[in-house]
């Protein structure tokens with residue numbers, strides 16, 4: 001393990017009042033016990049608004065004006081380009097969480113102190129920016145109980161799924177230490193790992209998709225549902241609900257295989273009325289809430305359960321293929337070069353994601369047949 005120690009001060013994690021250049025703003029935020037993420041987002045906006053008089057001004061000047069995350073995609077772009085991918089739903093719900101968080105801060109705090117929190121600074125656009133920065137640059141510090149922090153020098157590092165390098169707070173040196181899994185030559189680019197993230201998750205938070213086939217942590221959320229015309233629909237749904245599941249569930253399909261919970265769900269979907277006594281144990285296995293992993297042993301259902309998964313894979317693949325083939329031919333007339341470049345970039349990202357996710361589905365199909 002190679003270690004390199006920073007000379008920067010303690011990271012900005014839940015900044016104490018004295019860390020706020022505008023103490024009054026910090027004081028109000030502290031009184032309302034705002035949680036870490038919205039607190040840091042507000043802190044960043046407050047410091048950015050002070051320009052040269054903030055101690056973080058050179059750091060803030062170096063931050064991107066528009067972080068590359070799905071927060072900057074419009075609803076029309078998300079619907080058009082991510083129509084086949086489950087990341088679409090996650091992007092929509094993340095954007096709505098950010099808007100909800102801003103609205104909550106505005107209603108509870110900012111509107112009560114308009115002189116301290118003027119709307120021209122503390123507005124939705126600036127919160128989109130600060131949350132975009134947090135999603136793409138925050139570091140989780142394990143030795144500080146998983147606290148999140150912005151670490152100015154360290155957030156210049158790019159991600160590689162192939163390295164096992166990480167950042168953490170080091171009590172003895174009172175700084176952030178970067179630990180790599182190998183040594184580097186001078187001039188060589190040093191990478192970090194943003195965590196074992198799927199390509200969809202990397203697009204969601206960081207705005208990029210690794211090259212096809214290079215992400216060993218890749219996965220795609222795979223949606224399966226009970227059949228409404230099943231004569232045991234009610235009993236199966238009851239068993240699922242009892243264990244915290246619903247009639248439609250998502251399971252991660254990985255490049256390395258699928259979870260046993262998906263197989264258990266498939267067993268439940270295809271099991272005939274004579275097996276009613278076993279619905280509950282299947283639901284327990286699908287929820288993974290049992291104390292030990294139950295052996296899923298229903299040889300009489302194996303073929304049907306695999307066929308069910310195969311059919312679901314096929315219908316997902318069709319959606320991807322339809323999108324990819326449609327996207328190939330659609331030539332949009334764009335208003336200006338900037339917009340045309342943006343459209344090209346987003347389409348390329350969506351295309352790369354769809355190809356990666358479809359590849360996992362193909363692989364799962366291949367494993368079954």
Ligand SMILES: C[S@@+](CC[C@H](N)C(=O)[O-])C[C@H]1O[C@@H](n2cnc3c(N)ncnc32)[C@H](O)[C@@H]1O
Nearest residue numbers: 068136137155156157158159160205206207208
């Ligand atoms: C923590 S910052 C890394 C520093 C970034 N290069 C910069 O100069 O701001 C995260 C951003 O870097 C870019 N990035 C990081 N790793 C990447 C990779 N492997 N491929 C493409 N872009 C990457 C993405 O735009 C991401 O949002």
